[in-house]
Amino acid sequence: MTQQPRSDERRPASGGPKAAARNRAALVAAAREIYAEHGLDTPLSAIARRAGVGQGVLYRHFPDRAALALAxxxxxxxxxxxxxxxxxxxxxxxxxxxxxxxxxxxxxxxxxxxxxxxxxxxxxxxxxxxxxxxxxxxxxxxxxxxxxxxxxxxxxxxxxxxxxxxxxxxxxxxxxxxxxxxxxxxxxxxxxxxxxx
Structure with a gap:
């Protein structure tokens, strides 16, 4: 039988702050590459794919295209x-x-x-x-x-x-x-x- 976490226990986020920092860095690196290859109008989904994260992760870090370009x-x-x-x-x-x-x-x-x-x-x-x-x-x-x-x-x-x-x-x-x-x-x-x- 698997034990359910007690209500006062927090489950760790997927990777925690270190994963968030890695994801952000991966998104910026992927955006740099894709912008160089295809320009600023590239779909954000392509950047998320290149970074190896979902679009939800992208939008948590960068709410819009301008925020990502600025980063x-x-x-x-x-x-x-x-x-x-x-x-x-x-x-x-x-x-x-x-x-x-x-x-x-x-x-x-x-x-x-x-x-x-x-x-x-x-x-x-x-x-x-x-x-x-x-x-x-x-x-x-x-x-x-x-x-x-x-x-x-x-x-x-x-x-x-x-x-x-x-x-x-x-x-x-x-x-x-x-x-x-x-x-x-x-x-x-x-x-x-x-x-x-």
């Missing part, structure tokens, strides 16, 4: 901030991380343009805030006399220009174009890859 963008920005704060960080290395995100995410490219157009286009405040965080992370590494330090707006104008060059159906093509744009601007970029601690 992906937030993680992109956090990676750049961590790369900029890491021991031995330098501008070329962090620009390599930034360029990786540019080639992976169309939505991220839009965020990189947000600060310069906010007053004209009604750009959401979150996009402006994310763009400003990227600028602060990069500016801390900008050596005096660097070509991107000549005028206050030069850094993010250059980032926006490179973002505009990031086109093509494959990540490799987008990366090649991004690196060509940095080269034409006379800016050294380190290896194009995500930041790993």
């Amino acid at each position: 992906v963008l937030e993680e992109n920005v956090r990676q750049i901030e961590r790369a900029a704060a890491a021991d031995g960080a330098d501008l070329p290395r962090v620009l390599g991380v930034l360029t990786w995100h540019q080639t992976e995410s169309t939505a991220f490219v839009g965020v990189l343009h947000a600060d310069g157009v906010a007053s004209h286009s009604g750009t959401p405040a979150y996009a402006v805030a994310l763009s400003q965080r990227i600028e602060r992370a990069l500016r801390r590494l900008l050596p005096a006399g660097h070509p991107l330090a000549a005028e206050p707006d030069d850094l993010m104008i250059a980032v926006g220009m490179v973002s505009g060059a990031v086109t093509g159906p494959t990540r490799e093509q987008r990366e090649r174009r991004a690196l060509a744009a940095w080269r034409l601007l006379g800016v050294e970029v380190g290896p194009v890859r995500p930041f790993e601690e």
Whole structure:
């Protein structure tokens, strides 16, 4: 005979807080991959399937499409901030991380343009805030006399220009174009890859 739990006993949730954190991380990773492959209009059910969770789990973490996209963008920005704060960080290395995100995410490219157009286009405040965080992370590494330090707006104008060059159906093509744009601007970029601690 199986014993039923007493009414004052709580059954553990399926995996508890650790599973919730894992599920959220899996959803953000799956969204990043799917957005890179198919764009932001991909059905949320495809993201849940890729993450290996049900749609109910997705909606517990992200009540709508915008919340999930914002979580992906937030993680992109956090990676750049961590790369900029890491021991031995330098501008070329962090620009390599930034360029990786540019080639992976169309939505991220839009965020990189947000600060310069906010007053004209009604750009959401979150996009402006994310763009400003990227600028602060990069500016801390900008050596005096660097070509991107000549005028206050030069850094993010250059980032926006490179973002505009990031086109093509494959990540490799987008990366090649991004690196060509940095080269034409006379800016050294380190290896194009995500930041790993």
